[in-house]
Amino acid sequence: MANGNQHPIRILHVVGGMNRGGIETWLMHVLRHIDRDRFQMDFLVHTDKPCAYDDEIRALGSRIIPCLQPSKPWLYARNFQRILHEYGLYDIVHSHVHHFSGYILLLANQAGVSIRIAHSHLDSSSLEAKAIWKRSLYLAVMKRWINLYATTGLACSRKATSLFGLPWEKDPRWQLLYCGIDLKAFQTVLDPMSVRAEFGIPEDAFVIGHVGRFEQQKNHHFLLEIITEVVKRESNIRLLLVGDGSLHPDIEQKVLQMGLTDYVIFAGSRHDVPRLMRGAMNVFLFPSLFEGLGLVLIEAQAAGLPCILSDVIPEEVDVIKPLMHRLSISQPASIWAEVILKSKNNQLKITPTETLKLVDESVLNIQASTKKLENIYLLESSKLVNK
Structure with a gap:
């Protein structure tokens, strides 16, 4: 042996x-x-x-x-x-x-x-x-x-x-x-404007981010319903979708049908998720139907992002509770949209440096x-x- x-x-x-x-x-x-x-x-x-x-x-x-x-x-x-x-x-x-x-x-x-x-x-x-x-x-x-x-x-x-x-x-x-998660990628210096320019995102746009495979578990259809409700209330927004999977063509078609083409960006599968979180996203949206843990939520917290997530996701992922807002997926998309836009106007009482330190000190x-x-x-x- x-x-x-x-x-x-x-x-x-x-x-x-x-x-x-x-x-x-x-x-x-x-x-x-x-x-x-x-x-x-x-x-x-x-x-x-x-x-x-x-x-x-x-x-x-x-x-x-x-x-x-x-x-x-x-x-x-x-x-x-x-x-x-x-x-x-x-x-x-x-x-x-x-x-x-x-x-x-x-x-x-x-x-x-x-x-x-x-x-x-x-x-x-x-x-x-x-x-x-x-x-x-x-x-x-x-x-x-x-x-x-x-x-x-x-x-x-x-x-x-x-x-x-x-x-x-x-x-x-x-x-x-x-x-x-490895926190090295969250410690580098970056220019948010250059990250946004890469995707043609306006400097003043409010960017809602999501990272996940295009599979049923990640609930992309509901995610698009939420964005439709957000757009009704605030037009200067973008949804940045990172990932790939079997439902990718279906979701692209849905974006077209719902008239969301100007608001949704498909970034594909990426090796630089921490860079996109820190440089492009203002809030992280994660309405999964189920999860084991939700590793990307730890990354989102390390990046200092407010997280709007479904309440079925294990609570062990909540390292920084002020960043986490849980909602039931039985709640209408309009409620999710209101919570997202509320986060836009809320001034966070915790800095990215502090969030990174808290994740580093956790078991995650x-x-x-x-x-x-x-x-x-x-x-x-x-x-x-x-x-």
């Missing part, structure tokens, strides 16, 4: 693909900050297409290993076993693919991997409640396998522990690991997050050595 005094502990992270998203961005933060002499992180992905972080991952000495056909269990199992045979047995398999982690950890157990981690980055309880019977059966089996084959379960918030069942606190395997910075993860890996490895 690997330990810090011999060869590095070898960890295989299982993700869909290393494109920009909350889970993937956090994993990149971890890869940059973890002691790479003691921990060798590789990434098993469910795609053979190039992803945004692939080049940097390889530059940092880690591998991208495609394992295809997750929708065909027997074929996927053969691919998985072949990979473990080809690359050598890993000390740890750390799975980030939510319910499907049950199958991953079953396969890892069959292959003889001693440490098997299921990591929940999402509170999917509302989706589970609406699932049809076939889906419900699949979810029940996966959760059963997670319970059987996970040696450790990590969740990014108390709500995200829904993957492990209740009462999760009574099982010592299940624990919280808050994802953290990358140093604290990475250190805790290292300790979990070391503790689980030491248990096996001492057996």
Whole structure:
């Protein structure tokens, strides 16, 4: 068994693909900050297409290993076993693919991997409640396998522990690991006017920002309803949408239909989110239907932005309470619009320097997050050595 005094502990992270998203961005933060002499992180992905972080991952000495056909269990199992045979047995398999982690950890157990981690980055309880019977059966089996084959379960918030069942606190395997952000990008000097000029945003425009994948969870349709209400009350505004995803064409079409073309800017997937938050945005809007934690909200707070968010988002993300305003998604778009415009006229009693300091001192910075993860890996490895 690997330990810090011999060869590095070898960890295989299982993700869909290393494109920009909350889970993937956090994993990149971890890869940059973890002691790479003691921990060798590789990434098993469910795609053979190039992803945004692939080049940097390889530059940092880690591998991208495609394992295809997750929708065909027997074929996927053969691919998985072949990979473990080809690359050598890993000390740890750390799975980030939510319910499907049950199958991953079953396969890892069959292959003889001693440490098997299921990591929940999402509170999917509302989706589970609406699932049809076939889906419900699949979810029940996966959760059963997670319970059987996970040696450790990590969740990014108390709500995200829904993957492990209740009462999760009574099982010592299940624990919280808050994802953290790297604050370096929030400490650089920048010129807001040049950031705005890049997108053709007027200097005096009030900019509402949103960062998130174009998927149902992020509630873009409601977001556009809110902007329609804002425009009725204030015309000198812009909505800056950062991200990409399967619903992108649908949302672009909706913007056209709603007559919002002059107000909505599609920035695409970006590597410089902190720069856009600090240089272009005045307020951050996040009406998600559900979240595991909401990593971009931590970034928005680090940038000193007032945040208007749905009340289903875990409260652990509220580092700077004066910046956070929670609303129910059952409230009409007009109420959301009024709260947004109220933030426009409110003078914040806290400076960006102070907000950055508070985030840095919280458990939601990358140093604290990475250190805790290292300790979990070391503790689980030491248990096996001492057996």
